[in-house]
Amino acid sequence: MVPASSAPDAPQAQNRALAGELIVNGQRYHLVPAEPSASPATAPAPDVRLLTSRELQVVSCVCAGWGNKQIATKLNISTWTVAAHLRRIFVKLGVDTRAAMVSRCLGALSLPPPP
Structure with a gap:
């Protein structure tokens, strides 16, 4: 198990999600509020x-x-x-x-x- 602090891109992924962007398997998705x-x-x-x-x-x-x-x-x-x-x-x-x-x-x- 990899500690959260050493997991690559963890802060970047969280920042992207907060910005309305999600990347899954190399595909970029823009999140739109429902x-x-x-x-x-x-x-x-x-x-x-x-x-x-x-x-x-x-x-x-x-x-x-x-x-x-x-x-x-x-x-x-x-x-x-x-x-x-x-x-x-x-x-x-x-x-x-x-x-x-x-x-x-x-x-x-x-x-x-x-x-």
């Missing part, structure tokens, strides 16, 4: 009909099992834009994961096939 969720008793029922047509395209691609890079390539947008769409979709549907999003959307309406 909107605080309302309590379930006061939150309105999520409605898939609130999603835009582009968000529905992203949902259908996720339902097909595609990752962000594949979705970005198919929709001719950046991976950052895909992530932004997913964040907005999560907020609108009141979910925290892709699996919960798919579960919520599959029974709600017939999604268009992925482009």
Whole structure:
């Protein structure tokens, strides 16, 4: 076991996390604060009909099992834009994961096939 004081990059990793940046397996991720969720008793029922047509395209691609890079390539947008769409979709549907999003959307309406 390596002591915390001698662990390489421990202070740097903590500073990066505080600055909104996370590096995992060489991939750099920018952390974006999520909107605080309302309590379930006061939150309105999520409605898939609130999603835009582009968000529905992203949902259908996720339902097909595609990752962000594949979705970005198919929709001719950046991976950052895909992530932004997913964040907005999560907020609108009141979910925290892709699996919960798919579960919520599959029974709600017939999604268009992925482009």
